[in-house]
Amino acid sequence: LAKTTQPISMDSYEGQEVNITCSHNNIATNDYITWYQQFPSQGPRFIIQGYKTKVTNEVASLFIPADRKSSTLSLPRVSLSDTAVYYCLVGEVLTGGGNKLTFGTGTQLKVEL
């Protein structure tokens, strides 16, 4: 079973709010939910991370319902520069320490004028 499921692609226009939802039905008690952004020819960049409820930073908000089986990344007032692939990850905390992060296919967000 896939660790996370998210839409393959989304289109938006400048100035709009974009919400990308990710499903993670098998999330474990100790898992955190993390979102990354990747531009072409660059490494993924951390956007936001949460465990439950709502988290907000200067870039985005992350909404996590009580059952934690899904999460929604919210990007307010997107611009052309937000065109990128967005990955939802659920951390698998290992007994030996560390975190075996599995990246899914990601969501290609395209922002147009």
Added chain:
Amino acid sequence: DAGVIQSPRHEVTEMGQEVTLRCKPISGHDYLFWYRQTMMRGLELLIYFNNNVPIDDSGMPEDRFSAKMPNASFSTLKIQPSEPRDSAVYFCASSSASGGATGELFFGEGSRLTVL
């Protein structure tokens, strides 16, 4: 801090040659990860280290791949012999102790490998 530094940024080699990719993690980070990205398979975790010790190498494709971390500031990923199917972008990432446990990784710019 300069961030995670990888070299070379681009490498073109012929099948059968040895390839060595290098990574300098962010100073003070306890975890180092090697990922591979292709169009077909996306981002795959190959191996990760904690305090220079390999913790999980189950993602390493086969014996042709090996990774080392001789000290806290340097890691290598070696492919010997290389094959065309190894062509990909290889990313190195590092994280602090808390970040490694919860998922905040810092990625390098990647090394794009082309095996002819």
